[in-house]
Amino acid sequence: MENRIEKRIEIKAPVSRVWRAITDYREFGEWFRVKLEGPFVAGQISRGQITYPGYEYLKWVAVVQKIEPERLFSFTWPYAKSLDREHYSAADHSKDPTTLVEFRLEKTKNGTLLVLTESGFDKIPADWRLEAYRRNDGGWTEQMKNIERYVTQKP
Amino acid sequence: MFAALGDQTRLLLVARLADGRAYSIAQLTAGSRLTRQAITKHLRVLKRAGVVHSRRVGRERLFEFDPRPIGEMKEYLDRVSEQWDQALARLKSFVES
Numbered sequence: 178m179e180n181r182i183e184k185r186i187e188i189k190a191p192v193s194r195v196w197r198a199i200t201d202y203r204e205f206g207e208w209f210r211v212k213l214e215g216p217f218v219a220g221q222i223s224r225g226q227i228t229y230p231g232y233e234y235l236k237w238v239a240v241v242q243k244i245e246p247e248r249l250f251s252f253t254w255p256y257a258k259s260l261d262r263e264h265y266s267a268a269d270h271s272k273d274p275t276t277l278v279e280f281r282l283e284k285t286k287n288g289t290l291l292v293l294t295e296s297g298f299d300k301i302p303a304d305w306r307l308e309a310y311r312r313n314d315g316g317w318t319e320q321m322k323n324i325e326r327y328v329t330q331k332p
Numbered sequence: 333m334f335a336a337l338g339d340q341t342r343l344l345l346v347a348r349l350a351d352g353r354a355y356s357i358a359q360l361t362a363g364s365r366l367t368r369q370a371i372t373k374h375l376r377v378l379k380r381a382g383v384v385h386s387r388r389v390g391r392e393r394l395f396e397f398d399p400r401p402i403g404e405m406k407e408y409l410d411r412v413s414e415q416w417d418q419a420l421a422r423l424k425s426f427v428e429s
Contacts, residue, residue: 180334188424188427198423208419208422208423291423295416299335
């Protein structure tokens, strides 16, 4: 069991196109399903609201880390249990554990290789319990499962 | 938890405890090159991570493995992984269409 997640995906489009889809806050919002308040700025907090019908009460919050054009985009965000994402506020929880999400882009013969990593799960405290997390009605993973069902029903 | 398990000695201790039985420090120290003190130190780390519990039985302290933290972490990571599969599929669709 690794303390990080890595995904590799080939996208048939130029790096610049994929870069825009990831770093333009409106385009990011379209596929990630979140309405963001404004552009991503390195070092700044990004806030928004999840846009899936039925889950509009879920808040998005993240701290943008690096924006290296057409190479690396990264942000940190609270992991699902350290605090419930609905009520996250950086001022109150600046010391809470977060995970780091990194999007790395590479040009390939057919388009773009995107490597996504999420790391930092080793910072999750020892007394973490999935049960407590599941009991939270705003459970992120449950939402995402429903989100997927919704998306596949409405292509 | 990862730090607790990311140590050879502790992994071996967990492997031993994973048979579900309760062990005393003496039993865990027997057949090990490590001192009782070292084993105790490692058990304390595992206890803090919630992977091992101890209870007093008579004059002895017995240690038992708790599979829940590892199982739950694995389940959690599997879900996060699944979410990313879905999100990235949506990204791919979005860009390629």
